[in-house]
Amino acid sequence: MVNVPTTPADILPFIISIITSHTFITLVIFPGMIHLMLASAFLTWYERKLLARIQLRIGPLYAGGPGGILQPVADGVKLIFKEVIIPYKADRTLFTWIPLVLIFLGTLPFAVIPFGMNWVIANLDVGLVFVFATTSVFPSMIIIFAWASNSKYPFIGGLRSLFQQVAYEIPMWISALSVVMLAGSLNLVDIVKAQSKIWFIIPAFLSFIVFFICIMAELERLPFDLPEAEPELVAGWYTEASGAIFMALFLALYLKLYMMSTLTTVLFLGGWWGPSFLPQPVWTIIKTMAVATAIIIPRAIYPRIRVDMLIKIGWTRLLIIALANVFITLLVINSGVLSAWGL
Amino acid sequence: MEIALAVPPDAVFIVLTTITLLAAILALQAKELIYGAIALGISFIGIAGLFILLDAPYLAMLQIAIYVGAVVVLILFTIMLVRREVGEEVVERGERGEGAAGLWIAGLLAVSIAGLAALAGPNLASTPPAGVLSVSELGPVLVTDYPVPLVILALLLSAALLGALMLAKVER
Numbered sequence: 001m002v003n004v005p006t007t008p009a010d011i012l013p014f015i016i017s018i019i020t021s022h023t024f025i026t027l028v029i030f031p032g033m034i035h036l037m038l039a040s041a042f043l044t045w046y047e048r049k050l051l052a053r054i055q056l057r058i059g060p061l062y063a064g065g066p067g068g069i070l071q072p073v074a075d076g077v078k079l080i081f082k083e084v085i086i087p088y089k090a091d092r093t094l095f096t097w098i099p100l101v102l103i104f105l106g107t108l109p110f111a112v113i114p115f116g117m118n119w120v121i122a123n124l125d126v127g128l129v130f131v132f133a134t135t136s137v138f139p140s141m142i143i144i145f146a147w148a149s150n151s152k153y154p155f156i157g158g159l160r161s162l163f164q165q166v167a168y169e170i171p172m173w174i175s176a177l178s179v180v181m182l183a184g185s186l187n188l189v190d191i192v193k194a195q196s197k198i199w200f201i202i203p204a205f206l207s208f209i210v211f212f213i214c215i216m217a218e219l220e221r222l223p224f225d226l227p228e229a230e231p232e233l234v235a236g237w238y239t240e241a242s243g244a245i246f247m248a249l250f251l252a253l254y255l256k257l258y259m260m261s262t263l264t265t266v267l268f269l270g271g272w273w274g275p276s277f278l279p280q281p282v283w284t285i286i287k288t289m290a291v292a293t294a295i296i297i298p299r300a301i302y303p304r305i306r307v308d309m310l311i312k313i314g315w316t317r318l319l320i321i322a323l324a325n326v327f328i329t330l331l332v333i334n335s336g337v338l339s340a341w342g343l
Numbered sequence: 344m345e346i347a348l349a350v351p352p353d354a355v356f357i358v359l360t361t362i363t364l365l366a367a368i369l370a371l372q373a374k375e376l377i378y379g380a381i382a383l384g385i386s387f388i389g390i391a392g393l394f395i396l397l398d399a400p401y402l403a404m405l406q407i408a409i410y411v412g413a414v415v416v417l418i419l420f421t422i423m424l425v426r427r428e429v430g431e432e433v434v435e436r437g438e439r440g441e442g443a444a445g446l447w448i449a450g451l452l453a454v455s456i457a458g459l460a461a462l463a464g465p466n467l468a469s470t471p472p473a474g475v476l477s478v479s480e481l482g483p484v485l486v487t488d489y490p491v492p493l494v495i496l497a498l499l500l501s502a503a504l505l506g507a508l509m510l511a512k513v514e515r
Contacts (some may be wrong), residue, residue: 115404125478129404136412140384147377159423166416186401187477313512320467 017207026121031110040254041072047296054300066313087150094148099248100143106255108134114189116272116280139165142237149240161227164217167314172214175207175324178329179267192271200269206325208268210318214258216322222299261291296309363389376422384415401478
């Protein structure tokens with residue numbers, strides 16, 4: 001407990017003690033707000049640059065810094081000063097509030113995702129379920145936003161998003177179950193600690209594949225970007241968003257991309273473990289960027305699949321593979337093959 | 344240096360209950376059904392907060408994931424697909440008195456339950472608290488102390504899953 005100051009002379013040490021406390025630093029600076037805003041802004045630039053390089057273009061260049069790295073700043077300033085157009089007869093309250101709720105939902109999972117042994121905001125016992133619970137609220141917010149725009153393309157996009165995210169949530173949960181069984185805990189810090197000798201991608205390779213496909217669908221990335229299919233639906237469920245509302249939605253989407261990449265790193269790629277010449281958070285971020293790259297690259301390569309194929313893959317193939325994988329993992333654990341790595 | 348939260352648990356309880364009850368009333372009274380569904384979601388989140396207050400974080404998380412993440416989605420889906428066209432004017436439904444009567448009955452019920460609890464509460468034999476179970480202890484307890492309900496639940500859920508798969512796989 002910090003003593004609340006009573007005399008004016010105590011106020012400055014009080015403020016300093018708050019700012020230098022571990023709670024404040026983890027909340028506001030490192031895994032917290034500042035880091036998240038910078039990371040999601042950087043990801044927009046990274047995606048544009050990467051796609052441009054794959055397609056033999058140059059990409060952002062003139063905004064300043066090496067390779068136009070200040071492009072997100074320019075975009076942000078531009079979008080803030082643009083007019084916010086709210087469609088005729090749209091639901092104004094929901095149309096303006098849902099983007100903020102989406103940003104909130106995008107940042108919330110980082111409260112339990114560890115970036116290092118001590119670099120975690122809340123070491124929660126049910127961390128993994130917390131992350132899944134917060135991500136499961138996304139689709140309902142998206143469909144409400146799509147409904148509030150009062151326009152047909154956003155509504156179709158929102159319905160598609162709902163179908164897709166609800167269908168792929170279940171295999172995602174079940175494929176993460178084998179990691180929980182291997183680590184024997186739902187605590188994300190404990191899950192990473194259990195990977196000190198062997199990353200879970202090796203004993204649970206099949207669940208990694210299922211999980212990766214599911215997060216591609218959850219993030220509405222190609223080949224699963226039906227909710228924002230440009231040739232059919234203009235821009236999908238955020239067609240009517242403009243100015244600051246558009247920026248808020250994009251921030252939420254890139255936060256979700258960063259969150260899913262970090263979650264993959266924590267669950268399958270050994271989290272902060274790596275050679276000790278770099279600090280732990282750096283290893284987490286390097287692996288996260290590798291996963292994010294793997295998520296982004298298909299956008300430049302693959303066409304999108306049809307709705308019926310998408311639903312069929314989700315409900316009949318992935319679900320069954322994920323369920324079968326639970327039993328495979330049980331057999332692997334009970335056979336004692338992994339005892340050499342302390343599992 | 345850690346900064347502990349200096350909020351009394353009673354205040355948290357009162358705030359959570361107020362949010363839950365107000366959102367539940369709004370869910371019934373909202374003219375626009377979408378707002379009703381959102382209020383229902385907020386009410387579920389309030390109940391999840393109450394679970395956290397009762398030292399059951401796992402239950403709270405599943406409450407959010409299942410009720411807010413799935414049940415509210417189902418309700419929204421039904422509202423959007425079955426009801427009026429998007430953007431059409433809201434049609435006034437029924438008499439305003441019906442909802443008010445429901446509120447009165449609910450209020451009377453709440454007051455009578457509170458009265459009963461106030462009368463009978465001090466006279467009840469006090470049972471020692473069961474102790475807080477962590478998530479990892481939950482599994483062994485389910486398997487050793489409650490195997491029959493667990494098996495019945497598992498059968499029910501598998502039947503539901505297989506039924507859903509059969510419905511989805513109907514040949515056209």
